[in-house]
Amino acid sequence: MRIVTDIENICLKRSVDAGSEEQRKAVMEIMDQVKRKGDQALIEYTKKWDGAELTSLLVREEEIAAAYDHVETEMISIMKEAAANIKEYHQKQLKTSWNFTQENGSVLGQRILPLDSVGVYVPGGTAAYPSSVLMNVIPALVAGVKRIVMVSPPNENGNLPSAVLVAADIAGVKEIYKVGGAQAIAALAYGTESIEKVDKIVGPGNIFVALAKREVFGDVAIDMIAGPSEIAILADATAVAKEIAADLLSQAEHDERASSVLVTTSISLAEEVINEVEQQLNDLPRKEIAKKSIDQYGLIVVVKTLDEATTAINTIAPEHLEIITENPYDILENIRHAGSIFIGRYSSEPVGDYFAGTNHVLPTNGTARFSNPLNVDDFQKKSSITHYSEAAFKENAYKIAKFARLEGLEAHARAIEARYEE
């Protein structure tokens, strides 16, 4: 981990993986095959890439019931409690339709409806996180989305991880298909015999999934192309080095391109954290990944004042921010850019990854300057409502027609004038 003192030059942006020419071609070919051959293409690709020979893509109810036998009872109740917390938090985000009546009797409003259908991609392998199933599905359910479809690549035996199936069931997903990669995204976007197309696709995945999501964007909506995890911690001398190091490593273990940054006014804390990180790395099961991440993107920024620390954080605009200082709420007031903010010693980032109720799908790579955590709004759509009264029309028709003629749009003006005589 490097120590720097110059906040002018902190730039943690990692180049976005645009994929190689070969990968882009492969994705285009997969999309084309799925459009032309439907389920048959899905089954062939699942054999080719996941090694599973499937006769049916749909996960049967008995498979979901059986999954419960492979997950600890205690774990099931923890997932249920986490799901309840996530639901409670996201219910607060729910917006409803509104309208108002003007003096002249016109009614203007906004109608808010849930999307009809959403597809949730759950990555295969070690990144098949049940917590992400809850985080992606529950806001959609709270929004009122009727059809939520989950897709995920099966293992060689044609199964999805039991914990993922249980999380999906707890969240309320009824339709799950064993298919991953670009072919799953194509199926969700364009439909096949067994998978009806959806309106929006959410959830992370590898480069093939990301490229396919980019490709279908416009035909369907997508959430975001999430980058590697990030944590920034703003701490003063009151923070405990062992805890700060553990929190930095919590995100470093996600990905060798994850970034973990400490911004502090205390040089002694900085030095202790470096030692702690080295020691704690030793017995982490994902040591290789975490070490690469820390070596490449681990950074400690030592500043003179908490104001400077705040400026540094706003420059980084991190996905996750922990504020561990004597008066964290004073700092919070000046934080402008961060995806999810954790306040105080006991709000360690994994509290939010799993349990508190806030969403862990967050803007990365500096996009917290203008993007939001995944939320209920992502699964709602709005229509504007205009009901002009006769009085309002008569009062404003001349102005509207004149405005139309300013733009050279005569037919617009005449549409107005067809309804009134001067």
Ligand SMILES: NC(=O)c1ccc[n+]([C@@H]2O[C@H](COP(=O)([O-])OP(=O)(O)OC[C@H]3O[C@@H](n4cnc5c(N)ncnc54)[C@H](O)[C@@H]3O)[C@@H](O)[C@H]2O)c1
């Ligand atoms: N940002 C986040 O919050 C977050 C969370 C979890 C996972 N992830 C990401 O999800 C990814 C998980 O990756 P994964 O590969 O284990 O699972 P995945 O489900 O994303 O991808 C597996 C699929 O990739 C396809 N594939 C593999 N090699 C291919 C090739 N050569 N040509 C065409 N298709 C190919 C196959 O269809 C396979 O089913 C990682 O990149 C991880 O960083 C991100």
Ligand SMILES: N[C@H](CO)Cc1c[nH]c[nH+]1
């Ligand atoms: N911290 C990750 C998002 O940046 C989400 C996650 C899932 N499981 C554990 N953590």
Ligand SMILES: [Zn+2]
């Ligand atoms: Zn995490």
